[in-house]
Amino acid sequence: MTYAVVAYVATAVIWIVYFLWLGRRIRRARED
Amino acid sequence: MSVTIPAWWRPAGRALWGAALLLLAASLWMIAHAPIEAQMGIVQKIVYIHVPSATATLLAFGITFAASIAYLTTKNWMWDAVAATACELGLVFATVVLVTGPLWARSAWNTWWTWEPRLTSFLILWILYAGYHVVRASLRSASRRTVSSVLGIVFFVNLPIVWKSVEWWRGSLHPRNVTMTGEMRETLLLSMATWTVFLAAAFVTRLRLEWAREAALAPVAERPTAGAPGRVSA
Numbered sequence: 001m002t003y004a005v006v007a008y009v010a011t012a013v014i015w016i017v018y019f020l021w022l023g024r025r026i027r028r029a030r031e032d
Numbered sequence: 033m034s035v036t037i038p039a040w041w042r043p044a045g046r047a048l049w050g051a052a053l054l055l056l057a058a059s060l061w062m063i064a065h066a067p068i069e070a071q072m073g074i075v076q077k078i079v080y081i082h083v084p085s086a087t088a089t090l091l092a093f094g095i096t097f098a099a100s101i102a103y104l105t106t107k108n109w110m111w112d113a114v115a116a117t118a119c120e121l122g123l124v125f126a127t128v129v130l131v132t133g134p135l136w137a138r139s140a141w142n143t144w145w146t147w148e149p150r151l152t153s154f155l156i157l158w159i160l161y162a163g164y165h166v167v168r169a170s171l172r173s174a175s176r177r178t179v180s181s182v183l184g185i186v187f188f189v190n191l192p193i194v195w196k197s198v199e200w201w202r203g204s205l206h207p208r209n210v211t212m213t214g215e216m217r218e219t220l221l222l223s224m225a226t227w228t229v230f231l232a233a234a235f236v237t238r239l240r241l242e243w244a245r246e247a248a249l250a251p252v253a254e255r256p257t258a259g260a261p262g263r264v265s266a
Contacts, residue, residue: 029244
């Protein structure tokens with residue numbers, strides 16, 4: 001049970017962190 | 033090719049994200065209600081995220097391969113942008129595979145990691161494509177696109193090795209095929225469709241970064257004007 005929850009939460013965290021980083025890079029590129 | 037984002041790009045992106053989020057909600061509902069596997073119990077549900085992420089990884093790196101060939105053939109910057117975009121998303125999917133796999137393996141094999149063919153070749157795949165981005169980021173010259181494209185083609189050699197590793201080497205612990213029936217099979221197929229649409233939506237969003245970077249490099253006369261339909265904006 002715990003491992004399954006960790007797997008789904010970890011996947012969500014990976015994608016959220018990625019899109020936050022992507023958003024920051026897009027904003028920075030627009031400012032250049 | 034123009035550095036202006038086409039007017040239809042943003043609505044297309046919104047439509048894809050709408051479809052991806054709807055599918056994600058339906059997929060999570062299906063996963064929650066799918067039968068619990070008799071031997072492994074609820075941990076088996078990791079498969080519904082692990083397998084679709086693995087297929088999305090292979091699809092993304094396949095796009096990188098095809099777009100890299102297209103760039104070397106045409107020298108159109110857009111193909112390089114497509115290759116880099118797909119490669120970055122493939123790497124995120126591969127990271128998901130490498131995180132969820134050991135969580136499943138701990139229950140199935142009583143170990144987090146073993147140096148068996150599928151796991152080892154997939155880790156090599158991750159390292160190679162991470163290297164693609166390291167090399168790409170380190171080059172600022174005109175050769176950056178050509179070098180990236182060559183890497184995108186050369187590294188693709190590892191994909192069939194990952195795919196066939198469970199057949200080519202004896203003693204592979206990794207399951208050869210995921211054989212499911214009924215509700216479990218439907219849940220897996222829906223998850224695969226969901227993450228494929230998610231890849232497409234993320235691709236549309238990530239490509240805007242390449243457009244924005246290209247617009248910043250373009251001569252002032254060629255830059256999209258503020259307020260124009262295709263301007264690079266959030």
